[in-house]
Amino acid sequence: MIKAAVISVTIALLYTTAFAGVAPSLQTDIFTARDRVLPALVHIQPVITDFRTGKMMKLSMIGSGVIFHPDGYVVTNYHVAGKAERIICTLFDNEQVRAELVGGDPMTDIAIIKLDLSEYRDSLTAAEFGDSDSIQVGQYVLAMGSPLALARSVSCGVISTVNRYFSAETRLPSGEKTGRYNTWIQTDAAINPGNSGGPLVDLNGKVVGVNSRATVFADNISFAIPINIVMQVSSEIINSGKVTRSWIGIQCQELQNLEGWFGTDRDEGVLIASIDAQSPAEEAGLQAGDIILRVNNRPVSARFAEQLPAFYKLIADYPVGSKIDLTVLRGDRQIYVDVITHELGEILGRDFECKDWGFTVKAITKQMAVNNQLEDTLGIFVSGVKRISGAFEGGLRRGDVVREINEIPTPRFQDFYDRYSELTSAMDEKVLLTVRRSGNTRYILIKVDITEATDTEK
């Protein structure tokens, strides 16, 4: 018993002496960083709309964000506030204010909201952004936010990796692809649901990333969007409400292990694996197997998958409509290909609930047509069908594309919307939809339950 006590005392002493050397400066640094960013931390409660079950549903969410401009601009995740109808924020001093969505970008999972400061008496503290290109593996960082809705929580860890790559197929809960134009900062600072949108802070008190995701069933494997990406995206959102990108329609693949096959040197070129249908790349005659050596005379390479986002971003950052000169290796010949970029455009189209008919639709964007293997952008995409509804009964299913209502074509969202409004106000009891489903036509007759339709109006 005495012996044990002696040992524990010794250990305690050892620790004290050890900390005596390191702790004061580390602790001081942590306190400094805390003081610089914590007052700018925001607890965000947005109400978002969801259309996946065939009707519009409101969901209340919890997320985090950080004020980065004294006018009240807050950066958070797209998956937190990107589809917000209304937002309530709780500031560091526990005061609650409303906020408005300025704009969002699903591709980088960033949204910007602006606080309504008309009733707020104090002045805001804005956090400063650092430089995510100069962070290092092993560097201490703090994560701040509202894990599991527990506001104003700070956790500490190190940077585990500076450029973690996820394939472009990674999707947000709302269905959009994300991460094509960025790699991620990996950290072991604890991040839980609710931390989303909160800042990852270095010990100088600068925000180096926006925490956005964690690995389920794993401990302390969390990811943040590098702040340099966030800065570019947020200034575009503040200036124009959205992010505009150039698109040429190529899917690339790392060249590692394939250099021998294609006869390229190490760290030379970007391999095109796939060409999107009806894209500028297809128009320009680019082919799968082509290797892009130079873009506007600037050498490019993607030997490893981690290098792909930067290459995609290089293309995306050109103004829409630019002519890009590509130097391409095809077989053993070098050829020159001009591609004129189009706008990437919206990934998903706008949502609409056909309340009386029991389903929800989305306008079809170019990217949706490519991603969902649709024949073209004509018609309207059925995003959800209520299980107990005339539409479900009639055989309508999620993924169908409505081309005609009562055999009159509805090629664009507006046509569909006008026709829907016209028929529902006329209280038509039967509606015939002509839909496309995996390359085939189908006729769907919807018996409109007038009583239910009027009931739900209440």
Next chain:
Amino acid sequence: MKTVGTSFILLLIAGTISAQNFNVERIQRSAMAYTVSVDLEVEVSFGIQSTDAKYRAIGTVVSADGLVIFDGSDIDSDDPFSQLAGMQVNAEPKSIEVSFMDGTRYPADFIGIDRFTKVGFCRITAENPTKFTFLEFAQRNDIRVGDWFLTFMLLPEFVSPSLGSDIGMVSALLTEPEEFILTVGFNDLEIGSVLYDTNGTAIGILGELLNPAMAGMSPSQMMESFSQMEDFLPLLGVVDARKIQRLIADPPARGTIDRGWLGIYLQALTADIAEFWGILNTGGIIINEVVRDSPADSAGLRTGDIIVKLGGEEIRVDREENLSIFQRQIADLGAGAPVDFTILRRHNGKVDTLEISTLLARAPLTPSEAPDYKDSNFEVRLRDMVFADYNIYNLDRRTFKGVVVKEVEQGSWGEVGGLVPGDIIQTIHGKRIESIGEAKAMLIRITEEKPKEVVFFVWRANKTLFINIKTNW
């Protein structure tokens, strides 16, 4: 405890009363001569994992030269339930052994499985010419509700003797979705067993009603409909002698299936749609799409046409669930059969009636019927593309060619390199691949040349990519 005992006795009494009408011993004695156990060894794959599995099915010798019918439902890989579970049974069994009740065993050659009745066919390959005792079925058209049938079931391998008997009763004579003698008292382990009437006449075998709720459904659509579970309960009844005799005369052979095919996508003309279009017919087939160069195409059928008569007879399909009846009718007519349709064509609010004739073509192969090739070095099984692939992925049949990766063994060169079942291989090591024959030839050439790495160019989910497979000869 008491209640259990009582109901057990009741069951016994019920059994005794009706069993008295059968001379079970006599029927069983003759059944012993032609009833067999069919042991099938098949390859089953779940995603990338594949394993050999053994199935034991009851079988019946139906010809003197050793043609055997058996329950093929277990190895039917087009079964949507298997597809839903991600399970793929390789349609061709690796080996079949037929065991008689006296213990004699023979190897057998697989012939095929009928898509609708799930009756499997194989032929005994005896070293010396042997004349087998066989069963002949007799069609009975006077079966009534309340009639009793006797059957024999295969008991588990660890008991002896291996045949047990069971009786069941006709519970309903269904007319919808098709004419079907529904029974009660039998269980689905007895599917494929011969049914005898009280005279000892073999009137058919126990089968399952082709579930109309399930027919033609994709796995994902089945998932969506799972809340209506009662629609998926098996309904057991009689596959009658006429059907079996027709199949015996012309067993469904793999690769040479001659089901009839019209080449349309279809939906039922429901009363609601008929009324909406001002059509008086109750029931019909709405043509949703006409496959290019199909019999329907050459006959001039168009999307939106409605077939109301087949061979002069009115089509009464007025619900989606009953489409399979029409599909089966067309299939049963067989390739090359002439067919006459009466169709309605709508235009400008008017409806014209047209008579159209065409010759049915041979139905396209299903994925499991497609010719395949397994490469023992890469440990992948490839198959030809079939009609369904083009349909599912919305690909152009005229321009898109390749071979489909059917199975990839775990830990194989193929898996490590990144091949995934469902990939469609476009080129192997720079050579364009358009058929399983070309793929096989190229893989054999690669085996001879033994390169250190082989580059595949594949199509996957509407995108293409290069796959480098490192070899280890």
